[in-house]
Amino acid sequence: MATTGFTLSPTSTLFLTVFLAVLTLTVCLQVPLYNSQDQRSLGWTTYHETSSVQPEWTETGPSGGRRYQICRFANGGRQNNWLRTTWIDAKQANRVAVEIDFSMRECVDIPGAVSCKETFDLYYYETDSDNADQNWPPWSSPPYNKVDRIAADGRFTHDTEVINTKTRHFGPITRNGFYLAFQDQGSCLAILKLKVYYLACQEITMNFAYFPKTPAGPKSTALVQVTGDCIDFSQPIGPENPVYQCQSDGTWTLIDGSCACSPGYEATSDRACQACFAGEYKVNIGNSACKACPAQSYSLSQASAQCLCTEGYYRANKDPVSDPCTAPPSEPxxxxxxxxxxxxxxxxxxxxxxxxxxxxxxxxxxxxxxxxxxxxxxxxxxxxxxxxxxxxxxxxxxxxxxxxxxxxxxxxxxxxxxxxxxxxxxxxxxxxTSSAVPSTVRAVRVTAETENTIELQWLVPEFPNGEILEYEIRYHPQAASVEGSKYQVSKPSNTGTQNAIVSQLEPGTDYSFEIRARTEAGFGVYSYPTTAKTSGGTSVPIEAIAGSIAAVVIILILAILIIFIIMSRRRKGYELRDTSTVYTNGEVLLPPSNKGKTYIDPHTYEDLNLAVKEFAKEISATYVKIEEVIGGGEFGDVCRGMLKMPRREPKIVAVKTLKPGASLKDRNDFLTEASIMGQFDDPNVIRLEGVITKSRPVLIVIEYMENGSLDRFLRNNDGKFTVIQLVGMLRGIACGMRYLSEMNYVHRDLAARNILINHRLVCKVADFGLSRIKEEGAYETKGGKIPIRWTAPEAIAYKKFTSASDVWSYGIVMWEVMSYGERPYWNWSNRDVIKSVEKGYRLPPPMDCPQALHQLMLDTWQKDRINRPTFLNIVNTLDRLIRNPSTLKNIIKARPYNPLDPSTPDMTQFRSVAEWLESIKMGRYINAFAEAGYLKLDDVVRLMLHDLPRIGITLVGHQKKIMNSIQALRTQMGKDNVIPVLV
Missing domain, CATH: 2.60.40.10 (Immunoglobulins)
Structure with a gap:
């Protein structure tokens, strides 16, 4: 066989072999299924459609090197010669690789070969067991599945053989095993070697996480997602274990997350964690080294997350565990x-x-x-x-x-x-102490003036420090110095209010008056100067009087005009308010113009892309600049960005991204939400700016709401808003839901977490992931999660959702808003919530909740949905309350503890001040109470209202909540007889 190329030295060959082995280990894993060189005899099945004197498929060669060859062609006619392997067990393969070594003789080298070919076809046939024979399955396609037609890159003549190597892949594999078959249609061919395997991502431990051997996916583009297990003494960084993807080439790629050594353990490599020794500690999750215990602290055992303070030394709650332990000071x-x-x-x-x-x-x-x-x-x-x-x-x-x-x-x-x-x-x-002089007199004022007299009135000193013998009045013209003052003595009266008339004054003159009290200890300090002018003096010219009268007349005319304009606008405002969407921040929003417009379910489109194209505006990716990640959504990150459209002012927007590797279903759900939002146009429904689908990643661009979700915003601003402001928020939500209801649309997941709020406290309905169209007045779900605490009883029992069930959810949102983000039904289980609601239980009024609002909540929670108000009724009711604030002054008092009613708190159950503060959502003050010395509930019940600012509690709403809870503590602990009731 001829060879071409270059040669390697033995040393280079060894190095390259080792390198390739390591590379294969780290990159991919070939799992063998069949290798012809492992067989002493192949025993494959042959088939020839016509008989001929030419040779058929023939097995030749030594053991371990067996081959099949054929050189069967004709001067005319058709050849159909098949060769089938034995049954091959697919094991865990999703996609199979076939590597073939073969040689092919040139047709021009065969005398008289008219119909000679230089290609052959590769097929496979799937089956659960070895059940093929000479006649089954039929030698044709189908049932055989064609993989590819294979041509030789190098062909040989009668004296030199050239070996070709070809690799082909096929899948997905759906049965237990398969046969491979080769179809020859007239060639001079030898199958020298057959290697069958599948690719898998090798078993690895990386970033302190273990991932098992994982077969590659069934297609060349498929990715197999695998969740890793943190190794011993480690835990995930974040809420979930790390996730890797096994790619089709058998390599791993990281999607998200990793593990790290647990507190008390340090990394010895990227695959092992060991315990800190005694006398050391490590407080956080991570791969940093253990540290020696700080001064005046110790750890006796291994794997310590922090060191204990030695006797007589302590560590404050706010002190990092890396700080030395300290002791109290000595006396001043x-x-x-x-x-x-x-x-x-x-x-x-x-x-x-x-x-x-x-x-x-x-x-x-x-x-x-x-x-x-x-x-x-x-x-x-x-x-x-x-x-x-x-x-x-x-x-x-x-x-x-x-x-x-x-x-x-x-x-x-x-x-x-x-x-x-x-x-x-x-x-x-x-x-x-020695004798103390009286404090300053209070509230000095002028009660009467004449040409020669001024009458003064004042209150006695707050601290007389003895019997008041007399008051001294010092006075002088304002134009003169205090050295020229005159004095007048006034005898005290038996009342708290004192009076005196200063006489012999000059007409038309400005005077300054100061007063002080005297006891046996002496005079107190003079009061702050009070000025007054006697009547009379120089006459005013007639021209000046006339001018003054004219000016007064002009001012009166202007005042009448202003009053007329204000009354006209107010009358117009009342007309607008009757039909507007609203205005809690001084802004009047016009009613929705959606008459005749009905929501269309994107799922009715055969192609979701058509629905997106119709309802959502496509934006060029060049117009959007993502600035920072502000949260996470169901499908990917939520970011803040800048939208710069041509000929428009730049605006801040929120951008939802579709995570890499998302499935087709996730992508469709993601775009479904966009096509839903794109149909809505209301000031109290989140506005869709557009979508980006023609580039990656896919993005949804919506208006930016600075304050985020309503529930988190309320929890972070507990007690900071007036009742009118809270009612304004509720009205905005109701207006948005009224609009959606008029569009024939059911939300299904109305909750404070799905309401967004901007810097002007305008609330907008958002998150349409669970929403669906109404069909014949109701929507029946096909499975999925139901938010039990917010869902109406009939929707839970029969899975039928209507606008009336959204009204029930709105009542729960009202309760969330008035309780500043409290969790509905507290820590009850979903089963307890369902049972209690079925028996007629309804949430009690939150603290300081007006009776009118709680009554509206109860109306929305009517068991019979027919009796519940509509969203239009709710908007009108809230309008009446806003226009008549006095109706919101009737506050429902908190109920005393009732053991039969789990919604009333049992204050005696708390074992510490921290538990008590957490129960009333005031956990932010735990350290403040501890630092102020209030470590036991017996200490807390003695707190007075004026003590709270000293502790650091300055918000009026928080002070009120804490004092109301303290009063409940006093009542249940039997302390009312020793602590005065605070009003």
Whole structure:
């Protein structure tokens, strides 16, 4: 046999062999099914349609090198010679590869060969068992399936043989095995070697995940998706295990995710994790190395995720586990007190000698009133400046103390772990107040003016600090200096309001008045100056009076015109409101113009692409620039981008992407949602900007809603909105659903998570993945998941959805909005929800919910769907409530705990302050309560409203929610007799 090309040295050949073996291991795996060189005798079946003196298919050659050859042709006529292999077990193959070594003699080298050919055909026949014989299956196509016609690249003459190697693939394989067959139609051919195998992605461990051997897919374009298993002592990075794809060439490609070593374990390679040794730790999932325990901490066992603090040392909740453990500080040093003439005590101190290894040192002050050895807490009226708790400076002023009284002050030094240790470090100092002068008089005002007198009125000092003996009034013309002031004394009256008349004043003059009180201790501080002008003085010219009158007349005329315009617009506004879609942010939206327009189900189109083309606008991919990923959807990522259309202003949009490798069904569902949205045009329904289907990836472009989903937005802004604002949000949702209902459309998955909200608090209905058209008034599902907590009873029981079932879901959305994103039916199971609703149970009113809104919720939850309001009724009802805000002032009071009603909270079930805060969705304040020292529920029930800002709770809605819950705690713990009820 002739050879061509180049030669390799033995060393190079060995290197290349090893390299190719490694490459095959890492790239793909050939799983053998049949190899003719492994056979001592082939024993294949032959068939010849006509008899001839020419030779037939003949098996020749030594053992391990057996071949079949034929040289059968005719000077005329047709040849049909078949050669079939033995039955080949397909094993796990989806697609089979056939590698054939053969030689072919040139026809011109055969004397007298008129009908000679230089090709042959390859066929296969699938069957579950070895059941073929000489006569079955018939030697024809079909039943044999043709793979390809194979031609020789190199042909030989009578003296030199040339070997051709051809590889062909076929599939998908649907039976247990198959036969291969070769059809010769008149050639001089030898089948030298037959190798049959299939490609598979080899078993690998990569990125700490194990993937089993996986056969390649049934087609050349098929991808087989495989979910890996994290190796021992590792876990997925993210919510799910990593996913790889086995490609048709037998190579792996990563789609998403990977694994990493679990907390307490470090990576030794990319395929193994080992436990941290004692004295080490690793806190996070990842492949970083274990670290030695920080100072004052230890770990006694292997695989520690964090180190424990040694005795006497602690770690605050907000401290990273990588920080050393620390201790509480020692007491402040150098504590001293000074007392002013006005009985203001100023405390000074120095930092503790030992800060416990922390820098977050702060101080608090406790005041005690002492009589001999008996001390009691100071009155709540004592004032601390800048504050009593959380001091970072080393001094404080204490005022509003009693005169001639002995006080004891404790200065506590604390840091982030003081509350955890239970150790109190403080120093004490005593101080005795002197006589205190009265505080400033309050609310000075002028009640009457004449040419020579001014009558003044004021309130007594808030802290008289003794009996008021008299009031001193200091006054002078504003044009003069205070040194020229005159004084007048006024005797106090027995009422809280004091009056005095200052006489002998100049007419038409501006005066400044200041007042102070006097007790036996002396005068207090003057009040802030109050100005007044006596009547009379220089006459005004007639021309000036006339000019003033004319100006007043002009102003009155303008005022009348403005009032007329406002009333006209208001009257027009009321007309618009009767039919508009609405306006909760000052914006009037016109009613939908969808009369006569009906929703068309895209599934009625034989070709979904036609529905997309009809209902959705195709956008060039060059017009859209994706800027960042903002979330994930059912079919892929959701991104924020910029849409720049020709001759239009650029606008921010949201872009939904179809993930790579998505199935045909996913792509159709993805485009179905676009063809649904494209039919809607309403201010309260999410607007489709267009689609991109002519390039990859496929994109859906919709309007951008800055605040995202309504449920998450409400949870992040708990307590920040007024009732009117919440009702405005509900009205927007109802208007969108009214429009969809008029389009003969059922949503099926109406929930706060599927409502989007923009920066103007306009709500829009979105997510049409579960939506379908109504057929004869109802839609019956064909399977799939049902959102039980939002779905009407008849839809759950009979899987029939109507606009009335959407109304039920809208009532649940109302409850979500008024409870700021609370989960409907809390942590109940779906089975408990279904049973309770069937027995007549309905969700109770959320906290601070107006009775009118809860009644509307109950109307939407009528068992008989005929009795439920329509969306048009709901919009009209909400309009009446918005126009008459007084109807929303009747708030339903929270119900007391009832053991038979699982919707009322049992406050006594909580074992910690953290559990209690989580139950009322105030978990964000857990650290604040702990740092302020409120570690037990017995401490919490003593909290007053004015204590909450000190803890860090400044939002009025959050304060109200927490105080209402504290009141429930007091009631159930029997503490009402010791804690006053707060209003």
């Amino acid at each position: 040093t150098g504590v001293r007190a000074t007392v002013s003439e006005s009985s203001v005590v100023t405390l000074f101190w120095n930092r503790p000698h030992n800060t416990g290894g922390r820098i977050d040192i702060f101080y608090r002050i406790e005041c005690e009133l002492c009589h001999g050895d008996q001390c009691q807490p100071c009155s709540y009226t004592v004032q601390y400046s800048p504050t009593q708790y959380g001091l970072t400076s080393s001094s404080v002023n204490i005022s509003r103390l009693d005169s001639y009284t002995e006080y004891r002050f404790k200065v506590y030094a604390e840091n982030g772990v003081s509350r955890l240790s239970g150790i109190e470090s403080y120093a004490t100092v005593n101080a005795t």
